[in-house]
Amino acid sequence: MIRVRHDVAALWVITVIAVSAGWTGIVTRVGIDQVNSGQAVFLSLCALAAPVLATLMVARHPQERFGPLLGFTVLAAMLAACRATDLGPVAPIAGITALLTAPLPAFVVSRYSALTFPPRAVRLVSYSFWAAAALGVVLVLVLTLGGSVPPALWFTAAPGRVAGPAMVLLVVHSALVCTGPLGLAGTSVIRRMPRASRIAARPILWPVACWALALTASEIWAVASAVGPPAPNLSNADATLFVILPAFLAGAIAAGIGWIDMTVRIPTSPSGTPLPRTRTIDVERYLSRALADPSIRVLYPVDGAPGWVNAAGRSTSPETGAADRATTVIVRGSGVIGLIDQDSATTAYPDAVELVATGAGLIMETERLRASAALDLEQARLLAQRLLVASDEPRSALRTTLVDGPLAELASIAHALAGGTPVVDVVARINAVAADVRTISHGVFSASLTVGGLRAALGSHLVPDRRYPPIIEMTTYLAAKADPAATIEETMGEDGPCLVVHTGPAPAFDVRDRVTALGGTVSNQDGGWIITVPTAAGQDHG
Numbered sequence: 001m002i003r004v005r006h007d008v009a010a011l012w013v014i015t016v017i018a019v020s021a022g023w024t025g026i027v028t029r030v031g032i033d034q035v036n037s038g039q040a041v042f043l044s045l046c047a048l049a050a051p052v053l054a055t056l057m058v059a060r061h062p063q064e065r066f067g068p069l070l071g072f073t074v075l076a077a078m079l080a081a082c083r084a085t086d087l088g089p090v091a092p093i094a095g096i097t098a099l100l101t102a103p104l105p106a107f108v109v110s111r112y113s114a115l116t117f118p119p120r121a122v123r124l125v126s127y128s129f130w131a132a133a134a135l136g137v138v139l140v141l142v143l144t145l146g147g148s149v150p151p152a153l154w155f156t157a158a159p160g161r162v163a164g165p166a167m168v169l170l171v172v173h174s175a176l177v178c179t180g181p182l183g184l185a186g187t188s189v190i191r192r193m194p195r196a197s198r199i200a201a202r203p204i205l206w207p208v209a210c211w212a213l214a215l216t217a218s219e220i221w222a223v224a225s226a227v228g229p230p231a232p233n234l235s236n237a238d239a240t241l242f243v244i245l246p247a248f249l250a251g252a253i254a255a256g257i258g259w260i261d262m263t264v265r266i267p268t269s270p271s272g273t274p275l276p277r278t279r280t281i282d283v284e285r286y287l288s289r290a291l292a293d294p295s296i297r298v299l300y301p302v303d304g305a306p307g308w309v310n311a312a313g314r315s316t317s318p319e320t321g322a323a324d325r326a327t328t329v330i331v332r333g334s335g336v337i338g339l340i341d342q343d344s345a346t347t348a349y350p351d352a353v354e355l356v357a358t359g360a361g362l363i364m365e366t367e368r369l370r371a372s373a374a375l376d377l378e379q380a381r382l383l384a385q386r387l388l389v390a391s392d393e394p395r396s397a398l399r400t401t402l403v404d405g406p407l408a409e410l411a412s413i414a415h416a417l418a419g420g421t422p423v424v425d426v427v428a429r430i431n432a433v434a435a436d437v438r439t440i441s442h443g444v445f446s447a448s449l450t451v452g453g454l455r456a457a458l459g460s461h462l463v464p465d466r467r468y469p470p471i472i473e474m475t476t477y478l479a480a481k482a483d484p485a486a487t488i489e490e491t492m493g494e495d496g497p498c499l500v501v502h503t504g505p506a507p508a509f510d511v512r513d514r515v516t517a518l519g520g521t522v523s524n525q526d527g528g529w530i531i532t533v534p535t536a537a538g539q540d541h542g
Helices: 001-032 039-060 066-083 089-100 104-110 121-147 166-192 195-200 202-225 236-263 279-291 344-348 351-405 406-418 425-442 447-452 456-460 470-480 510-517 537-541
Strands: 297-301 325-332 336-344 486-492 497-505 521-525 528-534
Touching: 001 039, 001 066, 001 089, 001 236, 039 066, 066 089, 089 121, 089 537, 104 351, 166 447, 279 297, 279 336, 297 351, 325 344, 325 351, 336 344, 336 351, 344 351, 351 406, 406 425, 447 456, 447 470, 456 470, 470 497, 470 510, 470 528, 510 521, 510 528
Parallel strands: none
Antiparallel strands: 297 336, 325 336, 486 497, 497 528, 521 528
């Protein structure tokens, strides 16, 4: 993060120096009174937009490296536009910059995370970029040392013709700049883009295609203009080509990345770090890219959940009450496998929505099962948390009972004895404390439960006349003690023998957790509650 900010700060410094040097050259070499167009102002504003764009991209994606690179791309394009003007040493610097940074836009696009290029495509674009940059260095040395710089590369007072070897290098450089990165990037994007995404991506495909054609024409013109007798100055058509082309190049790249950045949601953590690209995230990213809607949410129906759950297994609900929201239900056969919560504007293209939903349905069934597993994991975590709290509550209640009851009474007796009260006078109080301690020692369960079992503890309740493992008896006792009319019967369930408790009041959460931990069930039927406790579970918990 700090290094990226340092790159942006360096870009600001370089931009200010470059703009200052350019205007210094205009004042000293051309004359401010000779500037009769707005090209200088236009290029200056575009150059200053480079660090602004980089700053905005870094603020939005602080962990990505493409922000400063995008800014350097815009600045390089503006410097390249100045190469055909008599600005003294600025013109050769601008021409060299144009040779070295011509493939930089493709290099930046290949590293933009939202496009998710295959690693092989990224490597090939990198090789093309570094090969073109190295060849540009060779061209600069050959042309400068040979004293034969064509006017198409940068302004010189004594332009010369290009020799055969330099012409071959120019042709190879043009092929690397145009054919390599642009062809590879274009085919990679089109091959990996779903049909619906291609329809949604038309606003960016046309500017990129025009940019590719314009850049190819520029390179061909640069090579062709080096052939034949040298010309001391460029014509108006040539100057227009070199000024407009870099501006259009930078505008197409900035607009394209901005369009993708606004329509494709890149999930990040609260710290700004991009989240791992799991299959779950890819489902929503696929739908966001295909429908150009960054607000899309995918929800799944899960057995046992009261409503919809998201991919993380947490219960949620679609925004059905909002006028700007719409929902698309994905159905396979007779079952619902998912729901897409989207912007209502996407419903204006029902064919695209249907096509995207059909493609998403192929992977949403797997994601629904993944969400179901996540929900089970979340419920298990909550169950363990409640059981931990429940295990602490009796201990805390016992401590409070002892402190407020027998311990407080014993402290009072000790104070009375210290004050001279005869022992005979406090014997009755000591016996009362002993009785309280015996009562408390039975805990939350009555002594009859430990000695005589469920029938002895519940009295008039209809319960089986036999003993069960202690954990079964404790759970059943807690489930039935709150309702004097509760009934308990032993029956054979699907998984073996079990105790079925019929009670009116809803069982407490700690009772439900105990039953769930034993493999039982809690259900609400006809206004009452049916609690099933497998008796075989006591064998494993005894």
